Amino acid sequence: MALASAESHHLTQSQLESTLWAAANALRGPVDPGDFKSYVFPVMFFKWISDTWDHNHVQAVADFGDDLTDEIEATYQPFALPTECHWADVFGNTVNIGSKLGKTLLRIQEANPGKLDGVFGDVNWANKERLPESALADLLDAFDKLTLDPAHINGDMLGAAYEYLLREFAEASGKKAGEFFTPRHVVHLLVRILNPQPGDSVCDPACGSAGMLVETVNAVNANGGDARTLSLYGQEVNLTTAAMAKMNLYLHGLEDFQVVRGDTFREPKLLNKDGSLRTYSVIAANPPFSLQNWGADSWAHDPYSRAFGGEVPPVKNGDYAWIQQIVSTMAEDDGRAGIVMPHGVLFRGGKEGVIREQLVRSDMLEAIISLPNNLFYSTSIPVCLLIFRKKKPAERRNHVLFVDATKRFAAGKNQNTMSDEDIDVIHAAYRDGTEIDGDGGLSLRLIGLAEIEENGFDLNIGRYIKGEAAAEANVGEALILMREAQERLATAQDVLDEKLKAAGLDV
Template sequence: MTTRNDIEQVLWSACDSFRGKIDSSRYKDYILSMLFVKYLSDVSKEKRQEYIQQYEGDMRRVERAMSRERFAMDEESTFDYLYDHRSESQIGQMINVALSRIEEYNSGKLRNVFRAIDFNSQVDFGEVKEKNATLRNLLEDFHKLDLRPSQLGSADIIGDAYEYMIAMFASDAGKKGGEFFTPSQVSELVASLVKPKENDRIYDPTCGSGGLLLKAYKKVPSGKVAIYGQELNAQTWALCTMNMFLHGVDDARIWQGDTLSNPQNIENDKLMKFQVVVANPPFSLDKWDSGFLTDVEADSKGKKKMTAELDPYHRFDWGVPPTSKGDYAFVLHMLASLDAENGRMAIVLPHGVLFRGASEGKIRRQLVEMNLLDAVIGLPANLFYGTGIPACILVFKKNRPQRDVLFIDASGEGNFEKGKNQNILRDTDIARIVSTYEKWETVDKYSYLASLDEIRENDFNLNIPRYVDTFEEEELVDIDKVQRNIANIEAELAQVQAQMKQYLEELGL
């Protein structure tokens, strides 16, 4: 049987073919794409063998049965075909053709999934001889893997291995890693807070490689939910599409494009509505409004200004976030996409959204006054790839029965595990946050249930220390004891100095 560890070892071995030649943020796409092709090939090969036995070699019936499978592959797009031709001088182009054929045969599910990758790239692989050697090594590494379903044991193994590698690449990529991957513990927490249910529509407007969507999906054991997402980066969109497919989520609708200026999840010319919305958007995105300003005339100073009227979906009627910080642009988009009856959403954001003023302060006030904000949860620092700053999770709900807002400070010592490069939320830490949220209670030095009047008194500043007092009182100092200690030390010092003076006199110094 092929274990997850077997897969990971082969993947790391394949990475050795690229290390020192291409940056990991680039070669991850080649590694993960090849894993995807190998999996498709092995699944297809095993299915074909089963049908050949079942229909006693009647190839017409075999082909008819194969046409009803999840995906289709012809001989020249299989991994085995590429492996057999691994020493060809045009192997890079042959791989590109195979990928193109896979897209063509599966245009409904895998359209354009390989469009941002080029196995014949001279920029990435260098001259022909060097490129061919690298690709031959890559094919030989993956040939060791047997990814037939009968050898995997569990359907989750390949998907979990794929996501594990995305996490490893994210860690290696540092700041860039945060653009396509949210740490799984944070994703687990966010998914637990929104509690997806059967028949929900689940949406992530900045879905990256899809980990957060998959955590939410797995909260519904029957899988009877609809998954939607959008991702700006074409390569990351491809990772997400493959990730969904490997986890058996064939009907996920993942769009590529700018969620803010060109949202793709549209229904009847309006933003589609979702019962569950989750996201970890880029922190304080600069120039988030550039997609709106293409046809806007510049003012006398040569500047273009974003206004609420430029958005046909009226997402910014409560205020236009500053150009330099797009956090509330994503919040407002998500709220506009939230189902009016039973919508709930959780979004990971930097702490600045809790207290920054100007237009952000006005938006924040509206969100509280309209009774949309449900909870503010402070997370430990250094949880995310490429940034050590602490983040928070804002939870919103439509049709809230109460006006209070729950504040949780989970950032202190004991609420996380310190890692070498990153801190980690443990299962117990996640469970405590979720339990406190569900019980809706004040816990000394951990959480506080703030009334609307208290938030108003704080001028709608949501900075967590204003509500959750985590101050630890120091023990009272016994002044008399301190004075006695000082007196004893001074006496000892005088005795030592006298002894030293005697020694110096004896030495004639």
């Protein structure tokens, strides 16, 4: 049974979060902590839907009494809940709990086409080898002790609690966390730089668990705007992660959004009615770095003309394909974009060098911000923010702003972090663009196109900003080049071995 109303109503944020984490830990032992999210989030979302339906039903009965009809009831409910698909219908089972839960989630999903498609993921709940019935019963029992409706969980508590679980699951997942989670301080900085406004259309083409979209909403609300005027879009290739994105947005009180599952390169699904690519006021993304086999074979003849500069990025590195995708979908009037990228995109040659030159000449690249090392779960290599703008302010035309913020961090046990003060300093440096040489642990320069051209369109930060931080970044860049060279050598060796085998020679 659920806790009494008074007790649940007085749960603090920390109490709610600790209770949810305790629920997740009910799986510890038979389930790897890196997989907690696949089981915990669907159960949490199911409980929220069920409790919210009860809350809204009580209100509908109070308003209409005996005159209440199914049609009127539907206007109170954000989601349809089929008969025998309530939380109590599942929690009351003592045998084959997983089978009952799986069928229930499927029926709820089917009853809400267009809203809950794929939202519960693809877990086989009936597989007792993967999820013992005792562990599932413990998980359900932990959630049954909470009432997750508007009367018991105030304001943005549930959305914040979801974010808390995302962070905890990221810690447990290690490098796999990069598939779904960007550290919130990085998200906060990037969105703050892009400065979303009421009425903007916002997209993340590699949306993970939708942290960028949620932060955009938070930013508009924090500045006194009405985030309900935003149009939110996301695409994500991983089914579980796409489901997490939808849940994240719903649990933050958002209903008007479009998150689709699919390969952004091979099957872009965020299209206009005429089949053309949508364009957006704001694009914020932390796509997977150095993606191999991303779809280069079709890029030269891409029907959406995304190969900016007429060059196809390397088959085994999709970094510039993400950049091309994003600059191709910036709105003409007010389009701006921020992308998290490895430093290698700043200086690698070949096809990438050709594309980089075209980007600089197009005068859409506004700023490069070098971030501290070891901020991310998925990589410890140096990373940067690339800021693009369709129409730069007059003082930045034919220039690129270089910001070295590598010293603005607080050291952590597993990952470094950026404090609110760090974010304030970096944002002010980007906004003001005034030259600083190491002041407050940050350096910047506004570099003209002529100087960049003299350097062969190499955007390596060490060419433009001298000092210890730049030298440290160069070491990281050298490591990237070494690793890439090692990968190319290994690939060449594999090809040689195959040819030798084909010739009948021993290898």
